[in-house]
Amino acid sequence: MSEKPVRHILGLSGGKDSTALAVLLHKEIPQMEYFFCDTHKELPETYEYLDRIKARLGIKIHYLAAERGFDHWLDVYGGTLPSPNMRWCTVQMKIKPLEQFVGNDEAISYVGIRADENRDGYISTKKNIKPVFPFKERGLVKADIIGLLEDTGIGLPDYYRWRSRSGCFFCFFQRKYEWVMLAEEHPDKFAEALKYEQEHKDGRQYTWNEGETLLELLERKDEIIAQHERSIARKQKESAWKKQSLAQVLDSVLDEEDDALPCLACHL
Template sequence: MSKKQVRHILGLSGGKDSTALAVLLHKEIPSLEYFFCDTHKELPETYEYLKRIEARLGIKIKYLEARRGFDHWLDVYGGVLPSPKMRWCTKQMKIIPLEDFVGDDEAISYIGIRADENREGYISTKPNIKPVFPFKERGLVKADIIRLLEESGIGLPDYYRWRSRSGCFFCFFQRKYEWVMLAQEHPDLFAEAVKYEQEHKDGRNYTWTEGETLLELLARKNEIIAQHEKAMAREKKTAPNRLLAEVLAAVLDEDDELPCLICHL
């Protein structure tokens, strides 16, 4: 009996780095399998970007779904909203679907961590999934990623105008400015995030951002935007020729709290 072939997999998040990795590898590895862990809580721009990737590269992305939806798991975890200290959403809606997708097959997982990043992203604890970092191996940095996306015709996702990362629309790693802009760009999704805060059957208070509710945050909209614009102006002075998306990412990533990169690459 012949040995089963090793699978080659690449997880797309709807962000720039994993997309650039698909651009880099789609011709080099014809057997590469592309997947997206779909929480059904993504931004519309994310789904639009995934379709653009498929069309430009001529590939098919497999959408992986959790065994049960977000609301089910929210109930299982007692109504406690996911947070940096309790990332149950990542486990139940990203990691488990990925590991179910691979099963017991030997697989090489290509991960879009750049050479200028000091982090590893999600690495499966399953011994049959081997992580590989092509950008690190080839010394590719952020400028190379932007170039790959521009040359491919895919470009950057539209949400990069106001948000620095992919992920669920209510992701707890969003900065306050991003929450304000979510209310402006997608008021229906902001309202849904507010609803999750307010409607808890035990009457306990959970918030997406530490120290204040989304409605309290939105009441400070003008103050938050003004602070953001000052920070953007300072950052632009340091490198006037950078893309707006790069300046935005630099401003929004000033703190030390790093997201789980299975969502945000």
């Protein structure tokens, strides 16, 4: 019996880096298997962007999902919302569906970490999944990634007008400004995130932001927006940023406001 061929896999997150990696490799590795770990708590813009990627590149995307949804796992963890110190959502709804998808097959996982980033991305504990980093190997940085997306006509996802990371609409790694804009852009999604804060089976209060509820944050809406606009204006005056797009300036400003590393299995 002949050995099974090594599988080539690339996870799409709905973000710019994983998309640019697909642009770079889709002709180079025609047997690539593309997947998206769907929590069913995504922004509508994310699904629209995935449709755009499929249409432009002519690829198929496998939509992976946990057998049990977010609400089930929230109950399992006693109503404790996921947080930077307890990322159960990443484990249960991203990593486990991926590892089930691969099974025991030998696989090469292509990870969209850039040469100008100091992080490793998701590294599986399973020995049969080997990560490789094409951007790092080729010395590609953020400007190269933006160029790849512009050259193909895919561009950036629509949420880049107000948010710079992919992931669930209630991701705890969102900055204050992004929460405010979620309330503006998708009030129904904000209301759902708020409901999760307010309803817990054990009676304790958990918040998406440390030390502040979403209602308290929204009371400071004008202050948060004004501070953000000042940061954007300051950045746009800097010579190195005068020719950059608003999305790139926004990305830089939000990084300055919060340098916490996001879930690396979600945000690429």
